Amino acid sequence: xxxxxxxxxxxxxxxxxxxxxxxxxxxxxxxxxxxxxxxxxxxxxxxxxxxxxxxxxxxxxxxxxxxxxxxxxxxxxxxxxxxxxxxxxxxxxxxxxxxxxxxxxxxxxxxxxxxxxxxxxxxxxxxxxxxxxxxxxxxxxxxxxxxxxxxxxxxxxxxxxxxxxxxxxxxxxxxxxxxxxxxxxxxxxxxxxxxxxxxxxxxxxxxxxxxxxxxxxxxxxxxxxxxxxxxxxxxxxxxxxxxxxxxxxxxxxxxxxxxxxxxxxxxxxxxxxxxxxxxxxxxxxx
Amino acid sequence: xxxxxxxxxxxxxxxxxxxxxxxxxxxxxxxxxxxxxxxxxxxxxxxxxxxxxxxxxxxxxxxxxxxxxxxxxxxxxxxxxxxxxxxxxxxxxxxxxxxxxxxxxxxxxxxxxxxxxxxxxxxxxxxxxxxxxxxxxxxxxxxxxxxxxxxxxxxxxxxxxxxxxxxxxxxxxxxxxxxxxxxxxxxxxxxxxxxxxxxxxxxxxxxxxxxxxxxxxxxxxxxxxxxxxxxxxxxxxxxxxxxxxxxxxxxxxxxxxxxxxxxxxxxxxxxxxxxxxxxxxxxxxxxxxxxxxxxxxxxxxxxxxxxxxxxxxxxxxxxxxxxxxxxxxxxxxxxxxx
Numbered sequence: 222x223x224x225x226x227x228x229x230x231x232x233x234x235x236x237x238x239x240x241x242x243x244x245x246x247x248x249x250x251x252x253x254x255x256x257x258x259x260x261x262x263x264x265x266x267x268x269x270x271x272x273x274x275x276x277x278x279x280x281x282x283x284x285x286x287x288x289x290x291x292x293x294x295x296x297x298x299x300x301x302x303x304x305x306x307x308x309x310x311x312x313x314x315x316x317x318x319x320x321x322x323x324x325x326x327x328x329x330x331x332x333x334x335x336x337x338x339x340x341x342x343x344x345x346x347x348x349x350x351x352x353x354x355x356x357x358x359x360x361x362x363x364x365x366x367x368x369x370x371x372x373x374x375x376x377x378x379x380x381x382x383x384x385x386x387x388x389x390x391x392x393x394x395x396x397x398x399x400x401x402x403x404x405x406x407x408x409x410x411x412x413x414x415x416x417x418x419x420x421x422x423x424x425x426x427x428x429x430x431x432x433x434x435x436x437x438x439x440x441x442x443x444x445x446x447x448x449x450x451x452x453x454x455x456x457x458x459x460x461x462x463x464x465x466x467x468x469x470x471x472x473x474x475x476x477x478x479x480x481x482x483x484x485x486x487x488x489x490x491x492x493x494x495x496x497x498x499x500x501x502x503x504x505x506x507x
Numbered sequence: 508x509x510x511x512x513x514x515x516x517x518x519x520x521x522x523x524x525x526x527x528x529x530x531x532x533x534x535x536x537x538x539x540x541x542x543x544x545x546x547x548x549x550x551x552x553x554x555x556x557x558x559x560x561x562x563x564x565x566x567x568x569x570x571x572x573x574x575x576x577x578x579x580x581x582x583x584x585x586x587x588x589x590x591x592x593x594x595x596x597x598x599x600x601x602x603x604x605x606x607x608x609x610x611x612x613x614x615x616x617x618x619x620x621x622x623x624x625x626x627x628x629x630x631x632x633x634x635x636x637x638x639x640x641x642x643x644x645x646x647x648x649x650x651x652x653x654x655x656x657x658x659x660x661x662x663x664x665x666x667x668x669x670x671x672x673x674x675x676x677x678x679x680x681x682x683x684x685x686x687x688x689x690x691x692x693x694x695x696x697x698x699x700x701x702x703x704x705x706x707x708x709x710x711x712x713x714x715x716x717x718x719x720x721x722x723x724x725x726x727x728x729x730x731x732x733x734x735x736x737x738x739x740x741x742x743x744x745x746x747x748x749x750x751x752x753x754x755x756x757x758x759x760x761x762x763x764x765x766x767x768x769x770x771x772x773x774x775x776x777x778x779x780x781x782x783x784x785x786x787x788x789x790x791x792x793x794x795x796x797x798x799x800x801x802x803x804x805x806x807x808x809x810x811x812x813x814x815x816x817x818x819x820x821x822x823x824x825x826x827x828x829x830x831x832x833x834x835x836x837x838x839x840x841x842x843x844x845x
Contacts, residue, residue, distance in 0.1 A: 228642030228646075228647065228648045229642055231641060231652070238642065238647065238648045239647075239649065318712075318713065323708070323712050323713050324712060325669070325709070325711035325712050326711070327669055327670070327711050328711070415649075415670070416669075416670060417668065417669070417815070423654070425650055425651070425654070425655050426655065426656070430650065433649055434649065
């Protein structure tokens with residue numbers, strides 16, 4: 222099975238043109254396989270969270286916290302749902318024709334692409350200046366949490382750090398989305414100059430045939446990667462034990478009990494008003 | 508232009524005697540089989556060695572695909588019916604003169620003897636970059652070589668180009684759309700009937716195909732309803748060589764008069780986009796108006812609204828405008844404007 226497709230340019234040289242659409246089916250299959258495997262695993266093993274007694278003790282300690290803890294501001298939620306809508310339009314317009322549902326998809330696709338790009342640019346600015354920028358990223362500091370999470374997933378009752386504002390899986394997913402999302406946006410924006418739009422004068426000579434080939438391949442790889450990633454994201458969003466996270470993204474807040482059960486107050490400190498702030502020094506904690 | 512090499516690469520030839528057998532063979536060799544009707548489009552591809560099918564399914568031995576029948580005041584034309592037979596059929600002449608005129612202007616007498624009506628409507632585009640084996644969008648690549656600043660694109664689209672600027676080269680297709688024909692398609696999943704207007708698809712929907720025919724399917728019959736029988740028809744084709752050529756632009760119209768004015772109309776223009784372009788806005792605008800110079804001028808101007816020309820095909824705008832004017836006026840007289 223060829224994973225990439227090649228063609229001859231007018232000078233007779235072989236250049237890359239596209240990915241093979243077999244990769245789409247591969248990504249779809251991988252996403253579904255992950256969904257089935259994880260659902261089976263979750264059915265057979267208990268999901269781990271902080272013990273009820275431990276959470277109760279924390280509730281006593283943090284009794285001054287409000288009942289509702291703000292997790293996502295309205296602006297952050299609007300960005301998330303606009304981006305999600307654009308992503309679904311992009312995936313459906315890209316892949317429905319490949320599975321045999323044919324319609325005039327290109328205009329819808331590039332318009333959704335512009336919406337996605339604009340929402341990402343907005344998000345980068347908003348997250349850089351108005352949100353706790355580093356709370357979503359992963360780094361060496363997360364290794365202890367990673368070890369603890371793996372052991373918990375394997376059924377061990379281990380102490381260890383709980384996540385800050387975002388669970389580790391959430392942060393790793395964000396990292397994967399950043400890589401694939403930026404690749405798909407960058408390649409998509411360059412491909413836009415080959416399509417007739419009111420925005421640019423078409424310029425098929427912007428790159429050489431070979432560079433265009435790599436651009437199309439990059440766009441295709443990121444696109445099929447997003448199929449699997451979106452399946453995983455939707456799967457986790459609708460899982461019963463993750464539903465509180467999804468509700469947080471809809472309504473913007475979580476309960477105090479959820480905050481204390483799933484998060485490490487030292488890594489995600491909240492004010493008495495309930496709005497999240499950057500982590501504070503232990504001496505300043507509530 | 509592609510270099511004709513004459514020697515066709517070897518393939519296995521099947522000559523089924525029934526539609527069912529043909530469909531079974533195409534299904535059996537899905538993706539590797541080539542459907543051969545009159546062969547006028549196919550032989551170019553095969554001789555140029557641009558297409559190298561492993562299997563060729565020749566439809567010429569299927570009797571049920573040939574012939575013209577009168578049904579409920581309309582017609583059923585087998586897809587393998589030669590164009591000459593369509594031209595000379597008395598009912599086509601009497602009731603559906605539009606199709607007769609269109610079929611009579613296809614290529615040369617020899618080609619009309621060999622070429623079929625199904626092949627004429629289902630043929631591939633004649634864009635020479637594509638036919639020459641260039642790895643363009645339509646061929647599975649990622650570039651339209653006809654839509655670059657230096658491209659030679661005199662025959663290409665002025666409407667609805669979506670990455671690819673190729674046009675439908677068929678003369679009978681606009682006539683069939685104007686007559687509101689139905690295309691009967693048979694495939695491994697059975698039979699489906701598609702209006703002629705939807706039979707043709709543009710690059711926005713599928714950049715690698717000209718029609719809704721999927722691999723494994725064949726066009727079996729063209730049904731023309733009685734709706735437009737005996738209407739006032741007009742067909743005109745402009746081409747480089749009067750003796751034998753593809754259209755630069757063609758126009759097909761069917762008009763039913765009512766009280767001295769236009770009661771209803773269907774106007775379709777070919778070779779200006781990837782699909783025969785039905786002018787629904789023009790049809791609505793001319794309804795109830797007299798067939799005079801004023802209406803014709805208004806229709807011509809409306810028809811070309813939104814045209815986007817390439818480097819060498821700007822002439823198609825006044826050409827299309829004037830052909831639509833003439834179709835409304837219903838005569839070949841009158842002035843041309845540029």
